[in-house]
Amino acid sequence: MKLTVNGATTAIAAGDKNLTLLEWLRERLDLTGAKDGCGVGRCGACTVIVDGKATLACKTILANLNGARVLTIEGLSAPSEPLHPLQQAFVDKGAIQCGFCTPGMVLRSHAFLLAHPRPDRDGIRRALSPNLCRCTGYQQIIDAVEAASAAYAGQREQEKTT
Template sequence: MNIWMIVNGERREVDVPPMKRLLDTLREDLNLTGTKEGCGEGECGACLVLVNGQAVNSCLVATGQVQGAEIWTVEGLASSPEELTDLQSAFLTYGAVQCGFCTPGMLMTAHAYLRHNPDPTRDQIREAISGNLCRCTGYQKIVDAIEAVAKRRQTEPGEAP
């Protein structure tokens, strides 16, 4: 089945079985391997991408369901490897990356959540990332990084990425 979607701002077309998982279409057909597969059953959030602005596990979405949808993956966050977003930089500054496997999903979840709630409490951040598991259990620093970005955006308002 021919399916088109807007991926990271560009129109892309793929010819895949409609039930192929969006995760596999992104990784195998569009070479966007930043999106990871962890559990494959919607528990870990490693495969998290944005579909029409909503954070979803791409292992639980059939490609046929996203015909014409706007998709953002971790590759779409930074405009170049030298120009990371404030969220990506904060993950580095705060040591929020250990093995790195959960990082793409964590970034996408946090990115979507901060647009939904620009001034969250620490508890709200924890609730927001509750569907993203970090196998290194490095949650404190991840929460620190997200909190720091939210605070900085409050004090230095600019155009949020």
């Protein structure tokens, strides 16, 4: 069995196929951006993107993912590159305090904005409802996603003209 994680094809050891995606990412690949908040699908801290869809890694068993493409927060922008515009918007808008929810919030927002590059605030609020934040009170997070949406809309326009 194989998965593509952040663009790299990675084999799954036979003994690991019953692990959750969250356990495998954190314990085998040392990708600790996805957080183990509740472990039962209630907080969204473990959110990653699987085949373009925001996915709770704590509720996803590796055996069901053969051939899937996984994006974690570590793959959104390389350490040597500037932050992704969505990450930068979280910083600029004060949407990060302890940061525990942030990778999941950013990735769920990323999947949403790719599909809906011109969202309204209610749409953003609904899209992020599976993800909990104990610190920021949500307004700053919605502000950040709204601010970053211009970059996604611009990219969509550029794709239409090329």
